[in-house]
Amino acid sequence: MRLFTAVAVEGAPLRGLKGFLAFAQGLNLPIKWVPTDNLHLTLVFLGETREDQMTNLKAALKMATQGTRPLEIEVGGVGAFPNIKNPKTLFANVHAGREEVTALFQKMTGPLENAGFRMETRKYQPHITLGRFRDESLPPADWERLQKACPPSLDSFLATKIQLMESRLTPGGSIYKVVEAYSLGI
Numbered sequence: 596m597r598l599f600t601a602v603a604v605e606g607a608p609l610r611g612l613k614g615f616l617a618f619a620q621g622l623n624l625p626i627k628w629v630p631t632d633n634l635h636l637t638l639v640f641l642g643e644t645r646e647d648q649m650t651n652l653k654a655a656l657k658m659a660t661q662g663t664r665p666l667e668i669e670v671g672g673v674g675a676f677p678n679i680k681n682p683k684t685l686f687a688n689v690h691a692g693r694e695e696v697t698a699l700f701q702k703m704t705g706p707l708e709n710a711g712f713r714m715e716t717r718k719y720q721p722h723i724t725l726g727r728f729r730d731e732s733l734p735p736a737d738w739e740r741l742q743k744a745c746p747p748s749l750d751s752f753l754a755t756k757i758q759l760m761e762s763r764l765t766p767g768g769s770i771y772k773v774v775e776a777y778s779l780g781i
Contacts, residue, residue, distance in 0.1 A: 611749030
């Protein structure tokens, strides 16, 4: 199974991102858009996971989320990885709650490493992936239209759980399924 952990985007931010994506898809840009049902804030990408690793994985996630309070997360504005001059991924920013999300990520890494999972070496940057660029560049006018279409704040939501997600790759795109959820604040 190909697994990752995530926070589901909910409420006003989800409605705002859906509106932005509906507008942006009409611009005919060289971007493969993420289906709105797949919008999420990734915490840790775990990769291919064997069935015999699941018990240790679930125990590690339970340990990592215990005592973690729900997270108030504000979403808005767009950016690109690695940068807007050479974009590969279009994302929505995480503003308020960024430090708390990063702290949860850091809290998860120790138990996951102890359970046998290798963590990525690049710096964690909380974001919500909106699409992947098909070409290396985007004309400045198109980039400005994208930035203007997504307000700096789409409001905030309270994340009360994290989800262990399975990602199945298909020719039509990824299909996500919740494997298990872990409540925050308990």
